[in-house]
Amino acid sequence: MFGKPTLEGMKMAADDINAAGGILGKKIEIVEADNRGDKQEGASVTQKLISRDNVIAIVGDPTTGITKVAAPIAQKAGVLLISAGATGPGVVENGDFIFRNTLLDSVAIPACIDYFANDLKYKKVAIITSDNNDYSVGFSQTFRDAAKGKGITIVADEKIKDGDKDFSGQITNIKAKKPDVIFFSGYYTEGALIMKEARKQGVKANMFGGDGLFSPEFIKLGGSAVEGSMSALGFSPEQASPETAKFIEAFSKKFAGQVPGLFEAQGYDGVTMIADAIKRANSVDPKVFKDAMAATKNFQGVSGTITIRPGREPIKTPLCLLAVKDGKFALKAKVPVKMD
Amino acid sequence: MSFKKISALLLTAAFALTVTAGCKKKExxxxxxxxxxxxxxxxxxxxxxxxxxxxxxxxxxxWKG
Structure with missing residues (x-):
C-alpha cells in the first residue's frame, strides 16, 4: 500500500504548516480519498474530492496508471494535481494544472552515468533488457541515449524476458566483453538470477538498475551474488540534509519510530510545494497559484532540492545510489543532478 | 370596485411581497x-x-504501473 506512506507524509506536512500559523492565515486540511488501487474508483473519488469536498489541490496518485485517469478530471475542473510518485508518460501532458515531484529516469540516468564515468572510471557497460516489459524497454533506451558522448561504450546489449530462469547464454556473451558494470533495466527477480549466473561464470562486474532492483527479495534471491549491486533512488534517509534530517527525526517521533522512505518524503513535499506556491502567489485560487507552482525553483524539500521545469516536470537533486553491502541496501553515494 | 379599494389592495399585496422577500433574505x-x-x-x-x-x-x- 503506497498510499499510506504518502498520506502519512502529507498529514505531517499539514501539521507542520498549521503549527507554524498556516498559509495566508488559513489552516490546511487533508481530505482522504481511497481509490483502492482501481482506475474506475480513482476517477470517482477524484470527482468527489473536487465537487463534494471542494479541494483546491490534490496530491496523488503514486502510480502512473491512476494518475493518468485523475489528471484529466483535475485539469478540466481547474484543480491543481501533483503526483508524488508517477514516473510514466501521459501525466503532465494533461495540462497546465498537472505536476509531479518524483525524480524521472530520464534525469536520474544521465547523473548516474556521469558518476560511473568520472568517479568509478567505468568505460564498458553491458545492457540487459527484458523485452516483454515496456518499462524495461523504455528504461534501457533512456540509458543508451544518456550514455552517448559520455566516454562509456556499450559492449553488449542482451535481451531476456520477464519470467525467464536461464540466463547462461546472455552471461556467456557478456563475459566475453568484460564490462565494468551490467545495467539491467528490469525487476529484482530476474536481476537476482542474472547475477547468480554471472558469478557462476566468473563475471566480476556488479549490476546497476533502477528502483526495480530495490527490494529485499533481490537480496534474498541473489544472496552473495548481488553484493555490490546498485540501485538508483530518489531518496535515502542516510547522509540527510538538515531539512531531511529534521523531517526524519520528527516523522519517527510522530509514527512510533518508523523511518520515512521515498513516498513519505514525496507526500510531504507535495503539500509543502502547494503551500509554497499559494504563499508566493498570495492566492488560494488554483488558476493563480498553478503559475507559481510552475515557477518553483530550488525548493528545499525533504526529498531533495526541486525545480519545476517547463512542461511541469521536476528536476531534483541529489540522486541516491544504493549498493548491497553485507546483505542490505546501503547508501553508496549521493549523486548531484544538474539543475539547469 | 373603487379606485381607492384597488389601490389599497395593491399596496397590501406589495407590502406582503416585501415582507416575504425579507423573510427569504433572512433565511x-x-x-x-x-x-x-x-x-x-x-x-x-x-x-x-x-x-x-x-x-x-x-x-x-x-508506481511504474
Missing part, C-alpha cells in the same frame, strides 16, 4: 456564511490506495 443568510467558513481552511485532497489490491505489476514498485 438565506446562513447559506452565505458557509463558504466563508470553508474558506478559512485550505483543503488538499489525498488520492491513493489505502485498501484493496494496488498492484498491476510488482509488489515493490506499483
Amino acid at each position: 438565506e443568510a446562513p447559506k452565505a456564511e458557509a463558504p466563508k467558513a470553508a474558506a478559512d481552511t485550505i483543503k488538499i485532497g489525498f488520492l491513493g490506495a489505502l485498501t484493496g489490491d494496488t498492484l498491476p505489476c510488482s509488489a515493490n514498485r506499483p
Whole structure:
C-alpha cells in the first residue's frame, strides 16, 4: 500500500504548516480519498474530492496508471494535481494544472552515468533488457541515449524476458566483453538470477538498475551474488540534509519510530510545494497559484532540492545510489543532478 | 370596485411581497456564511490506495504501473 506512506507524509506536512500559523492565515486540511488501487474508483473519488469536498489541490496518485485517469478530471475542473510518485508518460501532458515531484529516469540516468564515468572510471557497460516489459524497454533506451558522448561504450546489449530462469547464454556473451558494470533495466527477480549466473561464470562486474532492483527479495534471491549491486533512488534517509534530517527525526517521533522512505518524503513535499506556491502567489485560487507552482525553483524539500521545469516536470537533486553491502541496501553515494 | 379599494389592495399585496422577500433574505443568510467558513481552511485532497489490491505489476514498485 503506497498510499499510506504518502498520506502519512502529507498529514505531517499539514501539521507542520498549521503549527507554524498556516498559509495566508488559513489552516490546511487533508481530505482522504481511497481509490483502492482501481482506475474506475480513482476517477470517482477524484470527482468527489473536487465537487463534494471542494479541494483546491490534490496530491496523488503514486502510480502512473491512476494518475493518468485523475489528471484529466483535475485539469478540466481547474484543480491543481501533483503526483508524488508517477514516473510514466501521459501525466503532465494533461495540462497546465498537472505536476509531479518524483525524480524521472530520464534525469536520474544521465547523473548516474556521469558518476560511473568520472568517479568509478567505468568505460564498458553491458545492457540487459527484458523485452516483454515496456518499462524495461523504455528504461534501457533512456540509458543508451544518456550514455552517448559520455566516454562509456556499450559492449553488449542482451535481451531476456520477464519470467525467464536461464540466463547462461546472455552471461556467456557478456563475459566475453568484460564490462565494468551490467545495467539491467528490469525487476529484482530476474536481476537476482542474472547475477547468480554471472558469478557462476566468473563475471566480476556488479549490476546497476533502477528502483526495480530495490527490494529485499533481490537480496534474498541473489544472496552473495548481488553484493555490490546498485540501485538508483530518489531518496535515502542516510547522509540527510538538515531539512531531511529534521523531517526524519520528527516523522519517527510522530509514527512510533518508523523511518520515512521515498513516498513519505514525496507526500510531504507535495503539500509543502502547494503551500509554497499559494504563499508566493498570495492566492488560494488554483488558476493563480498553478503559475507559481510552475515557477518553483530550488525548493528545499525533504526529498531533495526541486525545480519545476517547463512542461511541469521536476528536476531534483541529489540522486541516491544504493549498493548491497553485507546483505542490505546501503547508501553508496549521493549523486548531484544538474539543475539547469 | 373603487379606485381607492384597488389601490389599497395593491399596496397590501406589495407590502406582503416585501415582507416575504425579507423573510427569504433572512433565511438565506446562513447559506452565505458557509463558504466563508470553508474558506478559512485550505483543503488538499489525498488520492491513493489505502485498501484493496494496488498492484498491476510488482509488489515493490506499483508506481511504474
